[in-house]
Amino acid sequence: MSRRIWERLAPIVVPLLIVIAATDVLYFFKDAVHARHLVFFYLLPTAFIAMLYGSVLSMIVAIDATFLAAFFLCEPSFTLHVSDPREVGALLQFACTALIGAKCTAELTRPQKKHRIKTWADLSV
Numbered sequence: 001m002s003r004r005i006w007e008r009l010a011p012i013v014v015p016l017l018i019v020i021a022a023t024d025v026l027y028f029f030k031d032a033v034h035a036r037h038l039v040f041f042y043l044l045p046t047a048f049i050a051m052l053y054g055s056v057l058s059m060i061v062a063i064d065a066t067f068l069a070a071f072f073l074c075e076p077s078f079t080l081h082v083s084d085p086r087e088v089g090a091l092l093q094f095a096c097t098a099l100i101g102a103k104c105t106a107e108l109t110r111p112q113k114k115h116r117i118k119t120w121a122d123l124s125v
Contacts, residue, residue, distance in 0.1 A: 015049045015061050023068050030073055037087075039069035039094045046098045047105045055106035062098035066091055 022045045026038045042065035050058035067080065070091055074082045082088050 011053050011057060015045075015053065015057055018045045018049060019061055019065055019068065022065075023072055026069075027072050037090050038073050039066070039090055040097075042069065042094065043098055043101060046102055050102045050105035051109045055103045058102035058106060059099055062095065062102055065098065066095045069094070 019042075022042060026041055029035050030038055042062070046058055046062045046065060049061050070080050070082055071078065074084070074087045074091070076083060082091065
């Protein structure tokens, strides 16, 4: 019974924990090193989740990561308001890149079907 519950909850819990861990590490680097544009480091967990669970969950994680970055990594902290227009641009660029990357990564890791195209005549509709 507990295995069945875990199989249903794992696709939700695992990506959430990965994003929380990434946020924790990035928040540390924001404070310790005063690094900027850390939002792009969310691309790695987003791609990893796309390989594990497909494009839909990865796109949800990309959107969540955008809001988490605005909340924790952009000034002023702990609000979704971003005061620097460059950071707004970085967030928008990250969101677009992450959504496209999630779909591409999921497509690359999907098992390929065998194509039965042998001649040019097979391509006609």
